[in-house]
Amino acid sequence: MSTAPLLSTTWTDHVTGSRGHLVVDRLVRGVASGGLRMRAGCTAEEVAGLARGMTMKEALHYDPSGRYVPLGGAKGGIDCDPRSPEAYGVLVRYLRAMRPYIERFWTTGEDLGLTQDLVDRAAAEAGLVSSIQAVYPLLDDETEARRRLADAFAVKVDGIGLDELVGGCGVAEAALAALDRVGRPYAGARVSVQGFGTMGGATARFLDRAGLTVVAVADVRGTIVNPAGLDVEALLASRDAHGTVDRAVLRPGDREEGRDAWLTADVDVLVPAAVSYAIDTAGQERIRARWIVEAANMPVLPEAEERLAARGVVVLPDVVVNSGTNAWWWWTLFGDIGADAEEAFGRTRSAMRALVGRMLDRAEADGTTPRAAAHALAEERLAEIGERHGWY
Secondary structure, X not given: OOOOOOEEEEEEOOOOOOEEEEEEOOOEOOEEEOOEEEEOOOOHHHHHHHHHHHHHHHHHOOOOOOOOOOOEEEEEEEEOOOOOOXXXXXXXXXXXXXXXXXXXXXXXXXXXXXXXXXXXXXHXXXXXXXXXXXXXXXXXXXXXXXXXXXXXXXXXXXXXXHHHHHHHHHHHHHHHHHHHHOOOOXXXXXXXXEOOOHHHHHHHHHHHHHOOEEEEEEEOOEEEEOOOXXXXXXXXXXXXXXXXXXXXXXXXXXXXXXXXXXXXXOOOEEEEOOOOOOEOHHHHOOOOOOEEEOOOOXXXXXXXXXXXXXXXXXXXXXXXXXXXXXXHHXXXXXXXXXXXXXXXXXXXXXXXXXXXXXXXXXXXXXXOOHHHHHHHHHHHHHHHHHHHHOOO
């Protein structure tokens, strides 16, 4: 797969001077899929890397027997602090500027710093029918498909929306598949999670309910630690819109440590679920976990990953681990599954189990890392998609 994207554009907000980026890495049937993130310091290079990752995430879920045909990969990013009073206005103006792309070939949704509700509200204000309207011409029955997706977004499980849970279900299942592969019992396995927003929070819930012990959770204020295990449900219930935990709910055994304490926790599984580039070469030396499960996009720098592999630390890559949310959107919209939580979780678990298994088998056979194996599998899928559906 070429490293040069199909399209890359940069926008400058005429009000604040904030910059935004859109990178379309590849089109399939004329459409690309990828979320929109907002964070201070977001760069064009970062967005390009994320867009390439989306191409692979889509391809890895290709099932010739399914109604959903994977789309191409794209990504949007805005260099702005999402907590800024100006952030919403910047978001609306970005979407208004990108409206021609969103209407024709870029389907987008929530990513780091944004919620789907906020994206939907801003998209409507920007004059868009939907943030995913470019895919509508590919649907057999647009009205029924939109109703099915809206119904799915209305489903809540124990107080949390299904759309917020499916990604974490996929991340957790990837971790569980890795544990099962080496016969590691869930009971007694310890977990540290960086980021307690949509993805990190849901991952913590599923791992906790599977019987693992979540001993550390980091948010923007620091890391909450309890070697005996945190009350994950209480922490989830106390979060604000940005995933910050209300410290008033902490129990006597819980303690607060620094923002980097999640990295050095004595755990089996480390889940970076917040920003990109969270683990560098210096940080990797302090990691004690056996598995790093990339719930965030691009959290481990390549050189750090090389050193981790040399130490026997297995990194399960983002292109596989956090692909569940994207796949769920399209399975639901195209009609491979209905607006039902158990059906969504069941499809996500089975798909992730199969994909992680193929990736680890390939890594073992080729003598490579799981990431290299995932990329090789994606290349094979992309070639097949190109032959069946064309290259644009």
